[in-house]
Amino acid sequence: MSSPPSPLIENYLREMSFWHVGTIGWGCKLDAKLINALIERWRPEMHAFHLPCGECTITLEDVQLQLRLPMDESALTGSVQSVDWGAVCYDLLSVIPDNIYGGRIEMGWLRDTFRSRRMIQLK
Numbered sequence: 001m002s003s004p005p006s007p008l009i010e011n012y013l014r015e016m017s018f019w020h021v022g023t024i025g026w027g028c029k030l031d032a033k034l035i036n037a038l039i040e041r042w043r044p045e046m047h048a049f050h051l052p053c054g055e056c057t058i059t060l061e062d063v064q065l066q067l068r069l070p071m072d073e074s075a076l077t078g079s080v081q082s083v084d085w086g087a088v089c090y091d092l093l094s095v096i097p098d099n100i101y102g103g104r105i106e107m108g109w110l111r112d113t114f115r116s117r118r119m120i121q122l123k
Helices: 007-015 032-041 060-067 085-093 107-122
Strands: 048-051 054-056
Touching: 032 048
Parallel strands: none
Antiparallel strands: 048 054
C-alpha cells in the first residue's frame, strides 16, 4: 500500500491489533525488475527460489522479521464458528490448550508446546 488504509477500516484494524499490517509498505518503492527476476527463479514444486548460489526459501519467521509483526500475541485465523473450541484445537493440533480466549490461542503457548514436542521427537 502506498498510502494509509481507509479511515473506514482503521478502527477495525486497531481493534484487532492488526493496524501495523495496514501500515506495511507506506511509501515503499517496489523494484519491478527485481520482483520479475525472483518470480522467474521461483520453483513451486520445491517451494524455493533457485539461485546461482543454491536454493533459498522464505520462512514465516523471515516474514515476521521483515514486516515487524508481533509474535507474543494471539494468532489471527479465519472465521470459525464453534461451540467446542477444545475439540477444534484437538482436531487441528492434537492437543488442547490450557486457555482459549473466544477461539484465540496465545502464540507463546503454541511456541512453547510445539518446541518442547519437537525436542522430544529429536531425542
